[in-house]
Each structure stands twice: as C-alpha cells, then as structure tokens.
Amino acid sequence: EIKLPNNLRIIEDGAFSGCKIEGIDLPLSLISIGNNAFSNCTNLVSVTLPSSLRSIRGGVFSLCDNLRYINVSKDSEYFMSIDGVLFDKKKEKLIGYPIGRKGSKYIVPNGVKEIGDGAFQGSSLKKVKLPSSIKRIGNEAFDYCLKLKDVNLPQSLFSIGDNAFSSCSMLENI
Numbered sequence: 001e002i003k004l005p006n007n008l009r010i011i012e013d014g015a016f017s018g019c020k021i022e023g024i025d026l027p028l029s030l031i032s033i034g035n036n037a038f039s040n041c042t043n044l045v046s047v048t049l050p051s052s053l054r055s056i057r058g059g060v061f062s063l064c065d066n067l068r069y070i071n072v073s074k075d076s077e078y079f080m081s082i083d084g085v086l087f088d089k090k091k092e093k094l095i096g097y098p099i100g101r102k103g104s105k106y107i108v109p110n111g112v113k114e115i116g117d118g119a120f121q122g123s124s125l126k127k128v129k130l131p132s133s134i135k136r137i138g139n140e141a142f143d144y145c146l147k148l149k150d151v152n153l154p155q156s157l158f159s160i161g162d163n164a165f166s167s168c169s170m171l172e173n174i
Helices: none
Strands: 046-049 069-072 079-082 085-088 093-096 105-107 127-129
Touching: 069 085
Parallel strands: 046 069, 105 127
Antiparallel strands: 069 079, 079 085, 085 093
C-alpha cells in the first residue's frame, strides 16, 4: 500500500507503472494524473478518485488485471463512475474500464462520443457494443484485448487512434 502526502497535486506519467500496490489513498489535493500512471499494477483491486481531480490522461489504469472498480467521489465536478467504469462528468468520454471486472460483454452507454486512450487495454472482454454516438476511438483503446472477437463500428465514427486494436489476435468481426 502507498500513502501519498496530503499536499500532492500531480502524479506524472508512469509514476507507479508496474508496481505491486494493492491499495492507494489519493489525497484530496490531487488535481492531475498522467499517462499510464498506474498501468500494469496487477494487484490493484479498486481505487477511489478524489473530488479535487481535474485531469486524467490516457491509460491511467490500463493492464491492471485485478482492478474491478474505479470509484469517483460523489462531489467530483469532472468525473463519474458508472458500475465501476470511469467517465467524464458529461458521460461523453469513457476514460477507463476496469479490466478485472466480471463479464465477457460490455455495452457502452448511449451518448458516449469517445473511447479514451487505453480505455479497455488488456481487458478480457469478448464483445463490445458501441453506441451510434461514438465519434472517436483513442490510441491503444483496445490494445491487447486478446479475447475480443466482436466490435461494431457505428457510422458516426470519425477517427480511430494509433494501435487501437493492436494485438487483438481473436478479433473476427468488425
């Protein structure tokens, strides 16, 4: 477990990537978390983001095999969690899917316009249903989703990022 100082404001890119932490208390002073800050923390089960947080970069919790829930303080002005999945407050961007979550299928809620960078990276999902509102799929969004077989790409889609479906060796239907 890691105890961070109460006055910490920024966690930079990759700061704890690959660490064996099981839990972390994020201080109320925290305003920004960088790219892949906690990626590949395979023992991390759940995390609660403080209300002070204003910025989360891509892939923050990617490849965290046991992460089941990403919780957000109810007082947050910028983020929300729906069933443990991290979204921006307007529910237009899916930022992070906890890949330790149970189930083989996920339906992205209507109104979501963007799948963030690394959002599903390393998940064991077999099928993802995207709503007709999707306009952008971020870089490495589904990278290393080794069991992914089926993804629907709606007509509204405007952009697919670099390596969005890289290493999806079971992908059969798009």
